[in-house]
Amino acid sequence: RRYSRITGTGSYLPPRRLTNADLAAELAARGVETSDEWIVERTGIRARHFAAPDVTSSDLGLEAARHAIEAADCRPQDIDLIIVATSTPDMVFPSTACILQAKLGIHGCPAFDVQAVCSGFVYALTLADSMIQTGLANRALVVGAEVFSRILDFSDRTTCVLFGDGAGAVVLEASDRPGILASDLHADGKHVGILCVPGNVSGGKVIGDPLLKMDGQAVFRLAVGVLESAARAVLEKAGRTDADIDLLIPHQANLRIMQSTARKLKLPGDKLFVTVDQQGNTSAASIPLALDAAVRGGQAKPGDTLLLEGVGGGFTWGAVLLDL
Numbered sequence: 001r002r003y004s005r006i007t008g009t010g011s012y013l014p015p016r017r018l019t020n021a022d023l024a025a026e027l028a029a030r031g032v033e034t035s036d037e038w039i040v041e042r043t044g045i046r047a048r049h050f051a052a053p054d055v056t057s058s059d060l061g062l063e064a065a066r067h068a069i070e071a072a073d074c075r076p077q078d079i080d081l082i083i084v085a086t087s088t089p090d091m092v093f094p095s096t097a098c099i100l101q102a103k104l105g106i107h108g109c110p111a112f113d114v115q116a117v118c119s120g121f122v123y124a125l126t127l128a129d130s131m132i133q134t135g136l137a138n139r140a141l142v143v144g145a146e147v148f149s150r151i152l153d154f155s156d157r158t159t160c161v162l163f164g165d166g167a168g169a170v171v172l173e174a175s176d177r178p179g180i181l182a183s184d185l186h187a188d189g190k191h192v193g194i195l196c197v198p199g200n201v202s203g204g205k206v207i208g209d210p211l212l213k214m215d216g217q218a219v220f221r222l223a224v225g226v227l228e229s230a231a232r233a234v235l236e237k238a239g240r241t242d243a244d245i246d247l248l249i250p251h252q253a254n255l256r257i258m259q260s261t262a263r264k265l266k267l268p269g270d271k272l273f274v275t276v277d278q279q280g281n282t283s284a285a286s287i288p289l290a291l292d293a294a295v296r297g298g299q300a301k302p303g304d305t306l307l308l309e310g311v312g313g314g315f316t317w318g319a320v321l322l323d324l
């Protein structure tokens with residue numbers, strides 16, 4: 001049987017880092033009041049990175065991809081599938097994956113974007129795994145890249161303090177040993193309105209609101225329940241139990257949601273990997289950014305069982321259980 005394994009990880013954060021105090025000072029100049037204390041208490045976020053105005057998702061993805069390809073000890077031309085998870089693409093079309101492909105100097109392999117907002121990376125990883133299992137690809141580059149700073153409404157303090165920019169990537173290769181053990185993906189479009197960027201481009205104009213809108217409490221309530229059920233589903237599919245999880249790497253949206261999931265899975269605090277404090281919510285980039293930090297920091301070691309979990313606009317959610 002053919003399986004897929006992660007053979008390299010990489011990530012990239014744009015250099016401009018804003019602490020809560022920095023952001024609060026910028027917002028105060030616009031007449032918007034917030035504080036480090038409020039942001040830390042409600043979300044666990046202490047800082048985030050924002051890309052320069054001319055830097056796109058494919059630029060961030062390129063840096064992350066280079067690091068992942070180097071870690072996998074292969075060359076860009078060895079990649080035969082590129083999937084980019086993003087909700088902040090460089091252009092309406094072509095896909096950010098095609099733009100990234102050109103920047104990597106790769107020609108001919110399939111390249112496309114996945115749009116599942118903050119669940120995008122678990123969707124993309126599951127797709128790449130399926131394509132490798134069925135023989136459609138041998139070595140995939142799976143990227144999550146976002147510039148959410150472009151779609152934030154800086155007059156809305158309930159959302160603009162939560163998000164950041166960045167990119168993460170993995171190289172996923174065919175293997176005779178299982179790496180990806182199980183996936184579980186879901187969506188329920190009846191919740192479109194609780195987290196969305198409702199605007200669009202039409203007739204050469206932006207129609208509707210092009211900035212992020214969120215009902216934070218509705219998202220919070222939904223997220224906690226669906227994350228537990230997705231975790232249970234992948235453990236059951238793989239014939240594993242809570243005790244087999246070496247590290248939980250959830251989408252980094254809010255420390256309280258992450259801790260609640262860890263508690264439901266009876267995981268001790270040191271098995272929950274957290275980057276949201278330093279990066280904010282980077283949407284589809286948050287899981288591969290955290291995965292790379294865990295691998296490079298030694299918290300995720302070869303042979304470890306990792307549970308990746310995403311939840312986001314759509315409403316979408318899902319989980320991937322894997323052996324590193």
Ligand code: ACO
Pocket residue numbers: 033034035038039042043117118157158159161195214215216217219220223253254257281283311312313
């Ligand atoms: N600074 C100071 N005060 C604020 C801020 C802020 N940045 N934002 C809101 N407040 C105020 C509100 O105005 C409100 O004041 P009021 O009581 O005088 O009206 C008070 O704080 C409480 O506001 P709530 O919205 O009730 O605060 P809550 O405890 O629900 O926290 C939060 C809000 C952090 C957004 C929370 O609901 C949450 O984390 N939800 C989940 C969001 C999430 O995870 N989204 C991403 C998931 S999917 C994806 O990643 C795209």
